[in-house]
Amino acid sequence: MRFFRDYLIPRIIQYIVVIFCGITAVFFIPRLTGQDPVLEMIAQIQSQGSSLDPTAVDSLMGTLKELYGLEGTLFQQYVTTWKRVFALDFGPSFFQFPTPVSELLKTYLPWTIGLFATSTLISWILGNILGGIAGYFSRKNWSKIIDALIMIVRPVPHYIFGIIVLILFGYVWQLFPVGGMMLGRRTVLNWRFIMTILRYSFLPALTLVILGGAVWFQQMKLLVQNVKREDYVQYAQTGGVKERFIIYRYVLRNAMLPQITQLALALGQVFSGVLIVEMVFSYPGIGLLLYRGVTRGDYNLVMGITVLSILTITTAVLILDLFYPLFDPRIRHK
Amino acid sequence: MSEILKARNLTKIYSLGGLFSRTKITAVDRISFSIQPAEIFTLAGESGCGKTTTARMILGFEYPTAGELLYEDQNLVELRDKKAWFKKVQAVFQNPFETFNPLRKVEDYFFETIQNFHLDKNERETEELIEEKLQAVGLSLCDIAGKYPGELSGGQLQRASIARSLLTNPSLLIADEPVSMVDASLRMSVVNLFRKMCDSFQVSVIYITHDLATAYYISDRIAIMFRGHIVETGPVDQVLENPKHPYTKLLIESIPQPDPQIPEKAAIQFLEEKEEYLRKGCKFSGRCPEVMEICKQQVPEDTSLDGTVVKCHLYQK
Amino acid sequence: MKGIVEVEKLQTFYVLEYMGKKKTVKAVNDVTLSIPENEIYGIAGESGCGKTTLLKALFASIEPPLQLFEGKVSYLIKGNFINALTLNGKEKRELRWTYISYIPQGSMSVFNPVKKLKVTYLDFLESHVRGKAGRELLSLARHHLEQLGLSPHILDAFPHQLSGGMRQRIAIALSTLLKPQVILADEPTTALDVVAQRAVLQLMRDIQKELKNTFVLVTHDMGIHANITTSMAIMYAGKIVEVGPTQEIFSNPLQPYTQFLINSLPRIGDKSSKKSVPGAPPSLLNPPSGCPFHPRCPEVSDLCQDKMPALNNSTHKHKVACWLRREPSV
Amino acid sequence: MGVLKDLFKDYRFAVGFILICFLSFLAIASFFSPYDPIEWLQVPRDKAPSWSNLLGTNSKGQDVFWEATFAIRNSLIIALIAGLISRVIAVMVGFIAGYKGGIYDRVLMGITDGLLVIPLFLILVLVAMLLREALTLVSTGLLLAFFGWAWDARTIRSQVLSLREREFTLTSVLSGNGTLSLVSKEYLPLTIPLIFSTLINNIAWAIGMEIVLAILGLVSLDIPTLGTTLQWAINYQAILLGHWWWILTPVILTILLLVALYWFSISVSEYLDPRMRIQRIGAK
Amino acid sequence: QLPAGINRGETLVVDQLTGRVGMPNNFNLWAGWRNQDRGIQQLLLDPLWTVDYATGEIISGMAAGLPVYNDDFTQMTINLREGCTWSDGAPVTADDVIFTIDIHINTQGLLYHGPMAQYVDKVSKSDDLTVVVDLKIPNSRFHTHFLDRWGCLRIMPKHIFENVEDQLTFEYNPPVGNGPYVLFDYDPAGFWTLWERREDWDKTPTGKLFGEPQPKYVLFQWFESEEGKILSQLRHEIDMAQHTPEGLRAVLDKSDAARGWRRDWPWVVNIDPCITGIMFNNMVPPYDNKEVRWALTLSIDIVEYMAIAFDLMAPVSNLHLPPVPAYLEAFFIPMQDWLKDFELDLGNGETFKPYDPDVPNRIVEAAKERGYPIPDDPAKIQELFGIGWWKYAPDVAEKLLKKNGFTKGEDGKWLLPDGSPWKINLLSDPSPTHHQLKNANAAAEQWRKFGIDASAGPTEAFNTLVLNGEFDVSTQWPAAEPWGAGVDLSRTFDPWHSRLLTPIGEPVALGPGGAARWCNPVLDEIIEKLEKTDPFAAVEETVELGIEALKILVEEMPTIPTYGYCGAVAWDETYWVNWPGAENPYSQPYHHWPNLKYMLPLLKKK
Ligand SMILES: Nc1ncnc2c1ncn2[C@@H]1O[C@H](COP(=O)(O)OP(=O)(O)OP(=O)(O)O)[C@@H](O)[C@H]1O
Ligand SMILES: Nc1ncnc2c1ncn2[C@@H]1O[C@H](COP(=O)(O)OP(=O)(O)OP(=O)(O)O)[C@@H](O)[C@H]1O
C-alpha cells in the first residue's frame, strides 16, 4: 500500500534515526565529562578509611572495570551498549552495584509516574478548564484578574515556589510533612497507605499543578480566544445554540486538539522526572535518580533511563502522529 | 499561424489518502490544446475540474505527470531556467487582496520585477516603463505609490496585478478567475482590460473562469473542462451559442440570467467531486440527462464537429 | 402595506478603538427599509457597502465593535410589531431559528470542523426545541433534509468531506429547520461555481415556495437578483439608494449606480461592450459628503455634493434616492 | 515614533516597556557599580536595607542592590544570546524546511524532532557539567541557544508552509524573485510577530533554565546572574534566617522581568499581527 | 511522621549525612562501598575497636582490650569480649574473626582483601575468645585495619557468610549484627532506615560497656533539600541533624528546643578530627616549588578566609593536624617555640618569620564586629579559634615569587616565570554546602586580591581528577586525619611515603593527603621509624617522631591546612536530652559516626 511506502516507512526510518542519534549521544556525552566511575568508586572506598596500596588499587580497578562492563575500547563498549539496548537490559548501576538498572527503575518509576503523571493530568485538566473559561469570557473582569494572577505565578521558579509552599504548609501551618515518605517495604494497599501517599505527595503535586497549570492555562486561554473568533463559533452563537454546547462542543473541543499533542509530549517527559521538585520535597522520583547518575558518571543508569525516555517519547510522538486523524478528522496523512 | 503554446496529452495525477487508503485523482487527464498569438483562450468549467492545475503546469509551478508542453517548440517540462520562462509567461490571480503581500507596498513588486528581469536602463526609464503599463490598465504610478494592498480597492489591485504581469512584455498571460473576487461594479473594467491588453500588447490570454458570460464576452476560443477532461472546445460563439456536450449545456443553463422572466429549471443532481473523478467511463455520466449505457463504460473519444471538438458518445460514430 | 420586517432610520456603526485611536465605520447609515412577506427580497451592493452589517442588524445581533446609534428593527410577530433591537438576550434567542434565521457569509466554514454535521444539527435543535429526545430530533433533521431533496446521509459526514456547494446547501437547510418566517442569507452563492450556485438558488426557491416565508438574499451578483428575487434594494456606502420590484429595477433603473450595475452585465449572445462603474468604492471611514455616489457619478450636480437625497416619498414601490430623479418616471 | 505612540496606548505595552526600561536601566547601572561583583566582604554582612545599602547586604559581604544590577545584566546577556542565536537557527531551519520542502524538509525536521525527543534537560545538564569551567555568559547563552530552537523552528516552518500556499508567493516568484529574496521580503515580515513572540518566550525560557542550572550548581557561581544570586541566597538560608532582602531581590526581579517580557510580547505581536494591521490601516 | 506503630517518644530520629541510600536492600558492607552511615556502622555492627576523639581514647568494643603485639610486630593477639551474641542468637567467637580475615585473604573484590592478603600470614585461635594473627611483614599498625573511625574491617558472622556462595553480591538482608540494634524496616527508595533495639541488647559490647541504649527505635532519614531538613527539625521531627553553618543558625534561631554542641556562638562541633585546607599538586609546576607554595600561603589573610569559609566559627590550624584538644596538647603547644622561630629565606640574606600567634585574637575582633558574643578568656579563645596561623604578608609573598622569576603584568596580575598569566582553578566538590567549595571560594578570593586570576572550580569529576593528579590546586583534605585518638600520627604521614607515589594519570593509593603527590626522604625515614614504634607502649617516641614530621610539612608546605573541620550539628531537646556538648563531652557527638551506639545508652528521655 502506498501509505506504507510514502508515509509509514519514512516515518519509521526517521524514528529509528532519531533513536540512534539520541542513544549515541547519550553514550558519548557522559564519557566526555572526565569522570571515571571506577575512580569515583575508589575515592569513595578511600573515604571510608580503607587504605589501599598501589597494587591493590590496580587490582581493584581491574575488578571494577570488569564488573561494570567498562573493559575494552570505546567502540567495544559502544557495541555492548547496543546489545543491551536491544535486550532492554542496561546492566548494573555502578553506584548502586550490583543492583541492576532495571531494578532501580522498578523502584522509582512508580513514584514518578504517580506524582508526575497525576499532577500533569490534573494541571492539564484544571489549566485547560480554567483557561478555557477565562478565554471564553475574556472580557469579564474576573477573567482578567485570574489572568493577571497566573501571569505573576507562572514565572516563579519551581525551586522558590516549592520552598515557599514547603515553609507555608510544612512549617507555618504544619499541615503536611516536610520529609521523605514513611512507607516501608512491607506496604499493603490499605487506607493508611493511600493517605500516606497523598499526604506526602500533596505539596510536590501542588507545586507542579499550580506552576504547570499556569502554563496550560495561558496556552488554553489563547487558543480559546482564537477559536472563539472562528466562524463556526460565531455562527452557533448567533444561531442561539446554548452557551453550554458552544463552550464544550465547539470552543473547548477545538481548542483542545493542540493541547492533546502537548499533553502527550509532556507525559513523555516522565523519565526526565521533575528534578527540582523532587529535590525540594525529598520525593523518591526518577529525576533525582537520574541526576545522581549523571553527576556521578553512572553510565549504565543514565543510559537506561534516557533510552527509555527516548523510546517512550519517540514512540508517543509516532503513535500520536498516526492517530491524530482520529482526534481531528481534518488531518489526513499526505 | 504558429501557436505560441501547445499542450499535448497533459496529465497530472494527485494521490490523496487517509490513514489506510489512498486514491489517485487524475486532476488533468490527457488534455491537448494550443494557444495562438494574441488570442484569448478560455478554460471554463465548474469548481475542481482541473483548471488551476492546468494553469500551474503551464506556469511551471507544478510538473506534469505525463504529456508535454511546448512553448515555441521548446518543452517547458525540460526547461530549467524559470526566470526566462516567466519573462514569456505571466499570471494574474483570483484574489486581488492576496496577490500582493499585505505588508509590502504594491509598487515594490513593480520595481522588483524590472530589476530581476534586468529590464531597466536607468531610474527614469524604469518609472516610465511602470507608468506606461499602469496607464494601460487605467492607473498611474501616483495611484499606487507608497500604498499597501489594504489601501486599494479590489479593482485597482487587480488592474495593478495585470500591469505588473505586463512589465516583462510576456506573450502569454494566465488569468485564473481574475474577476470572481472583484466587485460587480468594477468587474467589467477588469474584463475589458484583458481584451484591450490582448489587442494592444499582442499578448495571448488564458482566461480561466466558470462564468461563461464573461468568457463569451471577451474570449476567442473556449475549452470546457470537466473532471480533468476537455469535453468541448472551439470558437467561443459556436460553443456557447450552440453547445453540443450535455455538460456545456448544463453550464450555460446554470448562468443566472439577468432577466427576471426566465422560467425555472428542473432541480439538478449534485455529486461530489471525488466520486466523479473516480468514475469509469465518461465522468459526466452521473448527471448527464442523455446518459447511455456506453457512457458508463468507456471514455468517449474526441470528435470534430463544425469547428468544435466534442468528447461525447452522442456524437461518436 | 407594511412588511414583515420594518427598518426605520437605522444607524449602526463600527466603533473601533485601537491603541487609543477611535474610528467610526459608518456601515449602515440611516437605512429605512420594509421587507415584504412571502417573497425573496434582494439586497445588492458592492463589497464593503454594509450589506452584512445590515443583515446583522436585521438579525438583531449588534455586538461590539458594532454599535447601534439610532433606529428600529421591527418584526411582525402574530400581528404585532416588536422592536427586535430592544429585546433581551433570552428573548432574542427564542426568536432565532424559530422566527428568523441567518445564513452567514462564508457558510463554508460555519460548521464545527471536528464534529459530524449531525452534531451541529442536534445542537441547534436541542437549543430550540424543548421536550424531545435526541433520537427524535435526529429523525426530524433527516426528514427535513429529505424534504429538501438532500440525502440524509450527509449528516454522517464531516464538513471537510463535502464540497463548498454542498456545505452551502446544508447551511441553508439548517437555517430552515424550524421553518422560520424570515431567513437572512448573506452571499450564499459567492465563491461557488455556476453549477453549484444554481443548485443553491434552486433550493432557496423551493424552500420559499414550500414555507411561504421571506428570504432576504444579499448578493452583489445582479444576475442572481434578476433570477430569483421579487423585489430588491440597492445599497451603496451604507445607504439604500434604490428600492423596488426587481423587474422594474432591471427594466428601468433610476439611480445612475444601479444603471451601471445592470448595464455592465454580460450575456451570452450579446457582444456589445459593457462598462463598469468608474472610480473606486468609497471608504466608510469618512464617506463622501452628500450623495455618497457623487464622486463616481457621471451626472453629478452641485447639490449632490452637499446633501444626501432621501428615498423619494413616492407611493410607488419603486423609490430612489437621487437628486436627479425626484419623481420616478413611470 | 508614531508606532511607539500607538503602542503606548496599550497598557500592557506601557507596563512591559517601562519595566523593561527599568530593568535595562538597572543592568546599565552595573557599569557604575562601586563594587566588584565577585569580591566578598566588601561591606558589612547581613545588613537590612538602609540608605548606604539600598537593598541591604548579603552574607557574602556584598551589596544586594549592586549585585542585582550585575545579575540582571548577566541574565539578560545570557538570555539575549540564547534567544537571538536560537532565533537565527530556528528561522533558518524553519524557512528552509518550509519553503524548500522535500528532502530539505525531511532532513531538517528529522534533526529538529531528534532534538525534541531526547531528554533535553538531561543532555543540558551533562553538557553543562562538561563545560562548567568554560561556561561564561556567552557560552552559557550559546549552550541554551543550541537547545532552544527546535520547537520554534517547527512553528515557523508550519507558518511558512501556509504562506507558501498564498497567492502573493506566486506573484513574487513571477516577479523574478529567487528563494532568498522571496523568503526575506515576503515571508519574513509576515513571520516577524511569530518570531518575535517565540523570541520572547525563548528569552523567558533561557532565564528560567539559567536559574535551574544555577540551582543545580552547574554554572559558575562566581558570576552573578539571577540564578546564581538565588542560589547563594537559598544556600545561605536567607529565607529562614530572615534575610528577605537577599532572597526577594532576585525573585522579584525574575518575576518582573518575565511578566514584562510576556506583556510586552503579547502587546507587540498583536500590534504586528497583519490582521490587526490591516484593520488599522483602513477599515475599508 | 513515623511508620505505623512506632512511638515518637521511644524513637530517635537522625539524619543521614552521606546522602540517600543507593542500595537500600543491600547491607553487605564488606563487598564494597555502601552507605554505612544509614545505621549499619552506628547500630548494627560493633567493631573490635573504635576511636572516640572527644575523649581521645580507643574504645574496645568487640575486643576486650587493646591489641597485643609481639616484639618484632609479626604477631598480633586479639582478646574478644565475653558473652556477646549475634542478633540471631549465635555466640560471637574467635571463629568469626578468623573466618572474616580468611575470607578477605581469599576473596578478591572484598574491600579489605588488599591489606589482609598483603600482611596476614596465618590467623588462628588459642581459645574461643583469643585470636592470633601472624603477619608476613612486621607491622605495628596492623590493628588499625580493625580500628573504626569511619570505616574499618568489621567482623562478619561466620554462620551467615560461610553458607554464601558469592560474598560480593550477597545482599545480607536482613542483616545480622553484633551491635545493639537490628533492622526493623527501610524505604526501598533509600530515604530512611529504621532500627529496633535488640531484646538482648545486654549481649552486645555496647550494652556491656554502657548499658541499655535508651531509644527503642532509631530512624535514619535523608533529606534531599537543606530546607526540608531544617523545617523537619523545627517541627521536632528530627532529633539530630547536621546542617550548613547557616542552616544551624536558622535552626537555633527559630527552634525553642534546639541546641548545638556549644550552647553559645559558634555552636558547632569544633572537635572534629579532620583538617581542611588547600592541596597543591606537587608534581605540577609552579606548585612543585615550595617557595611558591609558601608565597601562596602568605598571601592568605586567614581572618578573611575564615569569614568566607566558615563565618569565623572554626578553629584555625597551621599544622597538618586538626586542632582538637588532644593534639593541641600533644603537638601544637609543644611546637609553639619552634613555630615562632621558624624562618623563611627570602633570598639576599633576608628572612621572614611567618608565624602569627595573634590570629585567634584577630578572629575574635572580626567576630565581635559581626556582632557575635565572644568571651575574652584566652583559654576559651584558643579552644574556639585555635592557637595561631601564618601572617598575612603579601609583600613577603611577592618577594618570594619574584625571587623565583614570577613577574607582575601591567594590570597588576601575576605572570608565571614563562610570562604567561597565572591562573589557578581550585578544583573542588560541586556541592555548595561542602567545605571544599567554601574553602575554594575563600582561597580564590584571597588570591584574586593578591593578583592571581583564581577561581573556584567545582566539578563532578572532582574525584577522578584528584586521584589521577589532573589538577593544579584543589581543596581536598590537605592531610589525612590522624586516628583521632592517641598520639599516633602515622595515618597522616603514610600517604606521603615515596613508595606510594604514582605518576600523573595513575590514581594515587590514598586520596586525602596522598593526592598532593609529594614526598620527602626525611619523612620517608620518619614513617618507617614510626612503623616500628608501638603506638601504645612508646608514646613519647611516637610524639617526637610526629613533631619531626610536622616540622618537615611546615617547611615544605605541600598542602596548606587552614582550619579544623566543624560539624554544624543541631540537637532537639523535645524528646531526648543529655546530648553530649562542649560542657559535657562524654562522647563524640556525631550521628553518622560509628560511636553513636555508645552515646545512646547515655541519652535521657525528656
Ligand atoms: N496539491 C494537490 N494535491 C492533491 N489534489 C489536488 C491538489 N491540487 C488540486 N487537487 C485536486 O485536483 C482537482 C482539480 O483541482 P483544480 O484546483 O485544478 O480545480 P479548479 O478547476 O481550478 O477548481 P476551482 O474552480 O475550485 O479553482 C481537484 O479535485 C483538487 O481537489
Ligand atoms: N468587525 C468589524 N470591525 C470593524 N469594521 C468592520 C467590521 N466588519 C465590517 N466592518 C467594516 O464595515 C463596512 C461594511 O462591512 P460589511 O461587512 O457590512 O460589508 P458588505 O457589504 O457585507 O461587504 P462584502 O460584500 O465584502 O461582504 C466595511 O467597510 C468593513 O470594513
Ligand SMILES: [Mg+2]
Ligand atoms: Mg482554481
Ligand SMILES: [Mg+2]
Ligand atoms: Mg458581507
